[in-house]
Amino acid sequence: xxxxxxxxxxxxxxxxxxxxxxxxxxxxxxxxxxxxxxxxxxxxxxxxxxxxxxxxxxxxxxxxxxxxxxxxxxxxxxxxxxxxxxxxxxxxxxxxxxxxxxxxxxxxxxxxxxxxxxxxxxxxxxxxxxxxxxxxxxxxxxxxxxxxxxxxxxxxxxxxxxxxxxxxxxxxxxxxxxxxxxxxxxxxxxxxxxxxxxxxxxxxxxxxxxxxxxxxxxxxxxxxxxxxxxxxxxxxxxxxxxxx
Amino acid sequence: xxxxxxxxxxxxxxxxxxxxxxxxxxxxxxxxxxxxxxxxxxxxxxxxxxxxxxxxxxxxxxxxxxxxxxxxxxxxxxxxxxxxxxxxxxxxxxxxxxxxxxxxxxxxxxxxxxxxxxxxxxxxxxxxxxxxxxxxxxxxxxxxxxxxxxxxxxxxxxxxxxxxxxxxxxxxxxxxxxxxxxxxxxxxxxxxxxxxxxxxxxxxxxxxxxxxxxxxxxxxxxxxxxxxxxxxxxxxxxxxxxxx
Numbered sequence: 478x479x480x481x482x483x484x485x486x487x488x489x490x491x492x493x494x495x496x497x498x499x500x501x502x503x504x505x506x507x508x509x510x511x512x513x514x515x516x517x518x519x520x521x522x523x524x525x526x527x528x529x530x531x532x533x534x535x536x537x538x539x540x541x542x543x544x545x546x547x548x549x550x551x552x553x554x555x556x557x558x559x560x561x562x563x564x565x566x567x568x569x570x571x572x573x574x575x576x577x578x579x580x581x582x583x584x585x586x587x588x589x590x591x592x593x594x595x596x597x598x599x600x601x602x603x604x605x606x607x608x609x610x611x612x613x614x615x616x617x618x619x620x621x622x623x624x625x626x627x628x629x630x631x632x633x634x635x636x637x638x639x640x641x642x643x644x645x646x647x648x649x650x651x652x653x654x655x656x657x658x659x660x661x662x663x664x665x666x667x668x669x670x671x672x673x674x675x676x677x678x679x680x681x682x683x684x685x686x687x688x689x690x691x692x693x694x695x696x697x698x699x700x701x702x703x704x705x706x707x708x709x710x711x712x713x714x715x716x717x718x719x720x721x
Numbered sequence: 722x723x724x725x726x727x728x729x730x731x732x733x734x735x736x737x738x739x740x741x742x743x744x745x746x747x748x749x750x751x752x753x754x755x756x757x758x759x760x761x762x763x764x765x766x767x768x769x770x771x772x773x774x775x776x777x778x779x780x781x782x783x784x785x786x787x788x789x790x791x792x793x794x795x796x797x798x799x800x801x802x803x804x805x806x807x808x809x810x811x812x813x814x815x816x817x818x819x820x821x822x823x824x825x826x827x828x829x830x831x832x833x834x835x836x837x838x839x840x841x842x843x844x845x846x847x848x849x850x851x852x853x854x855x856x857x858x859x860x861x862x863x864x865x866x867x868x869x870x871x872x873x874x875x876x877x878x879x880x881x882x883x884x885x886x887x888x889x890x891x892x893x894x895x896x897x898x899x900x901x902x903x904x905x906x907x908x909x910x911x912x913x914x915x916x917x918x919x920x921x922x923x924x925x926x927x928x929x930x931x932x933x934x935x936x937x938x939x940x941x942x943x944x945x946x947x948x949x950x951x952x953x954x955x956x957x958x959x960x961x962x963x964x965x
Contacts, residue, residue, distance in 0.1 A: 619904020639900075650898045656883075657895060657904075660863020664908040 480626050481633040481669065491627040496536065496609040500566075503532040507568040513578070514559055514571045519591050521559035521571055525550045537611045537628055538562065555614070556588050556595065557602040564687055565603055585687045594642070596681035596690065601640045604675065604695045612638075618668060619661065636673040636699075637665045643678055662702055672700040724870050725877040725913065735871040740780065740853040744810075747776040751812040757822070758803055758815045763835045765803035765815055769794045781855045781872055782806065799858070800832050800839065801846040808931055809847055829931045838886070840925035840934065845884045848919065848939045856882075862912060863905065880917040880943075881909045887922055906946055916944040 482488045506529050514521035522542070525533055530550040533539055539552035554562070562569045563584065570578040579587065588595040598621065605612045611625040615637055623634040639651055639661070652658055652674070665672045676696040681689040726732045750773050758765035766786070769777055774794040777783055783796035798806070806813045807828065814822040823831065832839040842865065849856045855869040859881055867878040883895055883905070896902055896918070909916045920940040925933035 616900065616903050617907065619900050619902075619907055621900065650894070651901060654894045656860065656863050656865065657901060658863075659860050660901075660905055660908055663861065663863055664904055664911070667908070667911050 480635060483631055483633065487631040491631050494535075496611065496627055499532060499535050500609075503529070503536050503538070504562075504566045504568040506532060507562065507566075512569045514554060514563070514569050516571055516573050516579070516584075516587070517553075519556050519588075521554045521556065523552050523554060523559075523569065525552055535628060537613065537625075556591070557599050557612075560584060560588065560599055560687075561603050561606055565607070582686045586685065589682055593682050594640075596684070596687075596693075597640050597642050597677045599687075600677050600681075600690050600693050600695060601638065601675045603690075605638070610636075618664060618670070620672075623670065624673065634670060637661075637668075637670040638673045638675060641674055641676050643676075643680055658700075662700065666702070674698045674700060724879060727875055727877065731875040735875050738779075740855065740871055743776060743779050744853075747773070747780050747782070748806075748810045748812040750776060751806065756813045758798060758807070758813050760815055760817050760823070760828075760831070761797075763800050763832075765798045765800070767796050767798060767803075767813065769796055779872060781857065781869075800835070801843050801856075804828060804832065804843055804931075805847050805850055809851070826930050830929065833926055837926050838884075840928070840931075840937075841884050841886050841921045843931075844921050844925075844934050844937050844939060845882065845919045847934075849882070854880075862908060862914070864916075867914065868917065878914060881905075881912075881914040882917045882919060885918055885920050887920075887924055902944075906944065910946070918942045918944060 480488075482491075510526065510529070512523060512529075514523040523539070527550075530541070530552075533552050534541070538558050539554040542551040542553050544551055559569070559571055563571050564581050571584055572578050588599075592598070602612055602622065605622070605624050611628060612622050613625070613629070613634070615621050615623040618637050620637040621640045622638040624636040624638055625634045626632050641652065652661065662672060674697075676698065678694045678696065679689070679692065681687075681693060724732075726735075754770065754773070756767060756773075758767040767783070771794075774785070774796075777796050778785070782802050783798040786795040786797050788795055803813070803815055807815050808825050815828055816822050817831075832843075836842070846856055846866065849866070849868050855872060856866050857869070857873070857878070859865050859867040862881050864881040865884045866882040868880040868882055869878045870876050885896065896905065906916060918941075920942065922938045922940065923933070923936065925931075925937060
């Protein structure tokens with residue numbers, strides 16, 4: 478499918494401002510201000526100053542909550558985003574209702590108690606984020622995530638991401654029958670995305686610590702329709718056939 | 722969604738030529754010529770004279786096979802179509818390799834041996850055909866069938882049909898997770914069809930006779946996205962709210 482930029486100049490803008498660099502800036506700023514997120518159900522609320530607001534927006538972490546406070550901005554992070562900033566980038570602390578910071582293991586167990594397949598979701602999320610993809614929820618396309626090469630204002634999402642796991646019971650039960658494959662591929666085609674299946678080779682939902690994820694492997698597969706005509710001959714070496 | 726006719730005059734054409742009437746004509750013609758279909762894998766080949774060719778085309782049964790024979794036309798019926806014509810309309814006989822006609826029970830067992838969920842596929846197919854819907858394969862939309870109010874040259878298909886059964890093992894495993902729902906509904910929306918779920922309340926795949934189907938009930942459900950704005954107030958009785 479290839480990268481589809483949104484209008485002229487978008488590509489140049491993105492190249493001049495690599496995602497890895499902006500994420501580093503966000504990380505430094507959050508560490509500098511000893512930022513803390515408040516656990517709230519399956520998401521985390523975090524206060525942001527003006528600089529951080531810009532960086533959250535540009536890196537596409539969280540969604541801004543509209544409040545009446547003029548000087549303060551609040552961002553709502555998904556559990557995967559919060560855990561990525563806290564466990565992988567070590568730039569925020571997440572505090573519970575008692576205002577005490579939770580450690581990695583506590584937050585990990587809390588997340589799994591709320592959603593059993595959190596380890597798979599997080600492994601897939603962090604796998605893509607670490608490769609500097611911008612990752613957003615994909616439920617509107619019937620997938621787990623969508624992945625953008627850069628900020629969604631500059632470029633269309635390239636991949637519709639489905640997570641499959643070793644254990645069927647813990648997987649989301651997708652792509653087991655041909656009709657589901659047909660449906661998913663047809664939808665991906667109609668919204669110009671490539672289906673990316675991330676297969677997680679280990680079930681960490683019983684693990685007491687996120688360190689379990691380190692030994693997890695992620696197998697990446699893109700799924701496309703096979704076009705027999707296109708694949709029939711190697712176009713570069715084929716000799717013209719006599720027409721019948 | 723409503724019926725979407727293909728161009729001017731299509732609706733009048735369809736009304737002047739009800740599907741029930743053409744199917745009756747096909748039935749009479751097939752009985753008159755004592756028509757026989759040849760079992761071939763999971764489909765049935767049937768010879769058609771000129772009149773029957775027209776009726777097969779207009780009723781949308783089978784697909785015409787291109788042969789070099791000029792006077793004879795051959796149609797390839799799906800197993801559901803063949804069983805509908807043979808068991809429900811009693812207008813064709815299906816013969817096996819030995820050229821001996823199979824009876825209903827034999828054909829039934831043969832079909833199940835080839836595809837375990839044939840009873841569900843057939844129940845759903847005949848349920849819609851008996852209500853004069855034109856039913857075609859739906860795999861290109863990731864569903865079991867698509868249903869047209871009349872011939873596909875006159876009207877777009879209105880329903881994307883998924884079959885669910887009582888026993889999970891015998892169902893096609895669809896719509897069990899929200900992401901699959903999202904995917905299916907989004908695709909149906911983008912191709913302007915309504916998702917129709919036919920729930921079959923009994924598993925007949927172990928039955929030795931198709932008479933098992935008579936006690937089967939089909940529950941019909943259409944699935945649409947809920948639009949909170951649209952449903953918020955009854956538009957006909959609502960009083961204008963003061964604007965804030």
